Amino acid sequence: MQTPFGQECRYFYGDYYRGRELEECRALTSPEDKALWTSKLCKDCAMPVILRNNACQNMMLSASVKQRLWAKKIQVEAWCSYTHQAVADPIRGCGACHNH
Numbered sequence: 001m002q003t004p005f006g007q008e009c010r011y012f013y014g015d016y017y018r019g020r021e022l023e024e025c026r027a028l029t030s031p032e033d034k035a036l037w038t039s040k041l042c043k044d045c046a047m048p049v050i051l052r053n054n055a056c057q058n059m060m061l062s063a064s065v066k067q068r069l070w071a072k073k074i075q076v077e078a079w080c081s082y083t084h085q086a087v088a089d090p091i092r093g094c095g096a097c098h099n100h
Helices: 031-036 039-044 047-053
Strands: 012-015 022-025 059-067 072-080 085-087
Touching (some): 039 072, 047 072
Antiparallel strands (some): 012 022, 059 072
16 A cells, blocks of 8 residues: 555555545554554655565564654564574665575
8 A cells, every 4th residue: 555655565554435544554563653653654664665675575574663852763673584583684685595
């Protein structure tokens, strides 16, 4: 589904049927993160860029809302289920499962 800023993201959900205004990020799992989330955070979120550039089936993505002094931001973390380690650059991936 497209975010309000025009990026395609499979974790964004919006229900606007018959005047509803329900929007949520389904990448967020904790209730605290869901309470802090607004659709404005989609503007600078890295999740759509990662999903567009890396389609590795072994990379598991998780997101959380980080509160800064003056603003909130979505932080995306990646984990490789093939190598069982954190992925430093989720846009490129770890490279272990696609090097043949």
